[in-house]
Amino acid sequence: MATSDAGVLSYAETKKRQAAELGVLYESFIFGHDVSLDTVLEKIRQLNQDKNVHGIVIGLPVFAHLDSDILLNEIAQYKDIDGLGFKNTNALFTNHEQSAIAPATPAAALYILESLTAVSGKKVCILGRGRTVGRPLLEMLINRNATVTVCHSKTAAIDIEMAIAQTDIVMTAIGIAGTVKSEWFKAGQIVIDCGISFINGKTSGDVNSAELSDLGVFVTPVPKGAGAVTNAMIFANLIKAVDLQ
Numbered sequence: 001m002a003t004s005d006a007g008v009l010s011y012a013e014t015k016k017r018q019a020a021e022l023g024v025l026y027e028s029f030i031f032g033h034d035v036s037l038d039t040v041l042e043k044i045r046q047l048n049q050d051k052n053v054h055g056i057v058i059g060l061p062v063f064a065h066l067d068s069d070i071l072l073n074e075i076a077q078y079k080d081i082d083g084l085g086f087k088n089t090n091a092l093f094t095n096h097e098q099s100a101i102a103p104a105t106p107a108a109a110l111y112i113l114e115s116l117t118a119v120s121g122k123k124v125c126i127l128g129r130g131r132t133v134g135r136p137l138l139e140m141l142i143n144r145n146a147t148v149t150v151c152h153s154k155t156a157a158i159d160i161e162m163a164i165a166q167t168d169i170v171m172t173a174i175g176i177a178g179t180v181k182s183e184w185f186k187a188g189q190i191v192i193d194c195g196i197s198f199i200n201g202k203t204s205g206d207v208n209s210a211e212l213s214d215l216g217v218f219v220t221p222v223p224k225g226a227g228a229v230t231n232a233m234i235f236a237n238l239i240k241a242v243d244l245q
Contacts, residue, residue: 002031002040002066008059015057018231024238037066041074048076054245055081055238060132078244081237083107084132092139101237101244106137108229109171109192110144112220116190117169120145125167127151127160127180127206133173133194160184177204187216194226 003009012028019026029043040062047053056079062068072080077087083103091100113119124141128134129152141148149167151160153174161184164170172180173194185191185207195206205222212219220226 002035002062002071003059008061012059014231015234018235022235024235033063035063035066037070040066040071044071044074048074048079053079054242055079055234057082057234060084077101078241081234081241083136083237089131089136089139092136092143095143097140097143099244101241102140103132103136104233104237105133105173105194105226105230106140107237108233109133109137109194109226110140111233112226112229113169113171113190113192116218119169121147122169123147123149123167124169124171125149125151125163126171126173128173128175128195130173137171137173164189172206174206177206180207182208182211182215185212185215185217189217191217191219192226193220193222196222196227 016026016028031040044056047056056075058068058071058075060068062071072085073087075085077085078101080088080101081104083089083101088100088102091097092102110119119141124146126134126137126141126148129150134150134152138148138150149163151163161181164184165186167189169190169192170185171192171194174180175195175197177195177197177199191207191212193205193207193209197204197206203223205225207219209219209221
């Protein structure tokens with residue numbers, strides 16, 4: 001980890017506890033704010049060559065002077081259990097998901113969704129186009145024959161409202177509570193909330209889950225929703241990585 005982000009450090013501790021419960025050996029490498037890019041790259045290369053290491057995760061975001069793309073792309077494809085390196089994300093784009101490691105949060109969101117309904121033929125609206133959730137989720141949904149609309153920070157609110165009104169499923173990963181209005185939704189829709197933000201020290205999602213539930217919308221909670229499944233997906237990816245190595 002090359003970060004001072006409290007949320008990232010806390011998440012790492014959660015993974016460490018879960019690893020211990022599962023009998024997985026877990027080790028953290030924490031770098032100071034003055035670490036060089038070359039130093040972190042060298043550590044990744046060492047771990048790539050170590051046959052006793054089966055999975056590598058970089059805590060994001062990293063310090064501003066480091067390039068997260070360079071770091072992620074240095075991880076060997078089948079040790080990249082967050083699935084964010086270009087070899088794994090490119091495999092999604094070319095519909096070779098089975099031979100790749102999918103990004104953990106989109107995979108978790110789809111795991112939840114596919115436990116509720118068939119995705120093929122459904123109209124889905126993604127809110128957010130970030131590299132960790134929105135972009136890979138788009139490819140994974142297309143690979144499953146969904147019809148997808150993507151809205152982002154430059155999409156006008158009225159257009160977001162219209163997009164939501166026309167879809168069966170909304171998958172949101174904005175990370176700013178209150179951006180998505182409850183009145184935009186209707187009964188019978190499914191909302192998978194992958195957004196995380198903090199209000200007065202409490203974790204919040206992108207939508208107001210209580211209000212949506214009252215409207216007859218199925219919505220995943222934050223916390224203990226997509227985030228909890230993401231943690232499990234990291235270890236599912238680790239098992240797949242071992243098989244692929």
